[in-house]
Amino acid sequence: MTNSNNSTSELMSKLIDGEISELELHRLLRAADESDEVRSHWSELNLQQSALTEPVDANLGLGLADRVRAEIGDEVVVSDAPTVVQKLHARWLKPAGQFAVAAAVAALVVVISPLTQTQSDEALIPGFQSVDEPLYSLNAELALPQLPTRQVSTQVSGAPLTLSSTDASSGQRIIQPNGVMLQSPEEQQRIQLLMSEYLRLHVERAGPNTASSVRTYLQAAPE
Amino acid sequence: MSESQLASKNADLLLVERVKKGDKRAFDLLVLKYQHRVVAVISRFVSDRDAALDVAQDTFVRAWRAIDKFRGDSAFYTWLYRIAANTAKNWLVAQSRRPTMDVDIDDTESPELMELSDASTPEAVTNTDQLAAAIVAAIDDLPAELGSAIRLRELEGLSYDEIAESLGCPVGTVRSRIFRAREAVNESIKPYLSEIKSTPSSRRHV
DSSP states (O other): OOHHHHHHHHHHHHHHTTOOOHHHHHHHHHHHHHOHHHHHHHHHHHHHHHHTTSOOOOOOOSHHHHHHHHHHTTOOOSSSSOOHHHHHHHHHHHHHHHHHHHHHHHHHHHHHHHHHHHHHHHHHSTTOOOSSOOSSOHHHHHTOOOOSOOEEEEEETTEEEEEEOSOGGGTSOEEOTTSOEEOOHHHHHHHHHHHHHHHHHHHHHHTTTOHHHHHHHHHHSOO | OOHHHHHHHHHHHHHHHHHHTTOHHHHHHHHHHHHHHHHHHHHHHOOSHHHHHHHHHHHHHHHHHTGGGOOSSSOHHHHHHHHHHHHHHHHHHHTTOOOSSOOOGGGTTSHHHHHHHHSOOHHHHHHHHHHHHHHHHHHHTSOHHHHHHHIIIIISOOOHHHHHHHHTSOHHHHHHHHHHHHHHHHHHHHHHHHHHHHSTTOOOOO
């Protein structure tokens, strides 16, 4: 028997007597895992001890233990270590949660978008039921004069919005057939100036904190 | 409980704690440690050796799956013994046969059942008796200092401290002597074990 085997045998003797340390037990377990000779020796030492006190079946080698090892295979102990179900749960819970959130958002978009889109589209098509011009023309029936402006009410992001489609030449906002809202040049220039001023104020306040905000200003600032 | 039994319980608890953390190597050592006793107990219920080995396998697999339920209040072998008896009885029910003995599985620690475990199959008893005689003979052949240490440990059930006090030597020396005695005895009984495994009555080697 080599010195290594002798050392392992001594560890077995210590384990039998419950005098083994954690480190020594770790060494013994590793040795047993790597060598059937060690396992067989461990079995024999315990057979020797058991046979002195009670009936034993001495006609056993490693076969039964090998069969048990094969059957438990990859099974996980239901203990401190997570179970198979717990492992699967842990493995899939986070992605599933993320997927659920994403799905909920997507569902909201799918549900809300057509509604919003429908309202917008309806506002653009002839005969849309507007505030002032219902399909059933009460004005005509009552012979009341028509109003010059056709106002359409809808909702954008939950906030009520009333649009007017009166006349582009008057400088007021108009609604194009594709739904894009255009402004007059004066209005566009005023909005651009407001935006530039907003960016300048933003960069002045954020500038001392980060260098990136300066870059943002440089990139965003008009020529 | 003797010091020897207490030490064995502590050793089992060390292994069980590792098993609970998922260490299959530790469970393998428990299987190898108790397989001789478990098969002997099951053979009392199940006479067919192949079937007894299948039941023993099932017993250990059940123990593995239920290891979290073992709290260490009793000895590990007592708990394992209960599973073995229960599994054997279930096997008999599955085979639509009446158990050879009417055993209450919930009362497996009763004196009657422990007595039952002491009366194994005639063949096992014979083998055990012969093996025990061979071990005692091997101990008798040991040098005096080794023989004394192993006798006090295995037959009298004394602790290392008690043996050291009795023999007037350090605990480390006791530990070394017991280790060397076990190795020597193991070498002595190997021919006998080989003979058991090679006899025609050995219906199946596993």
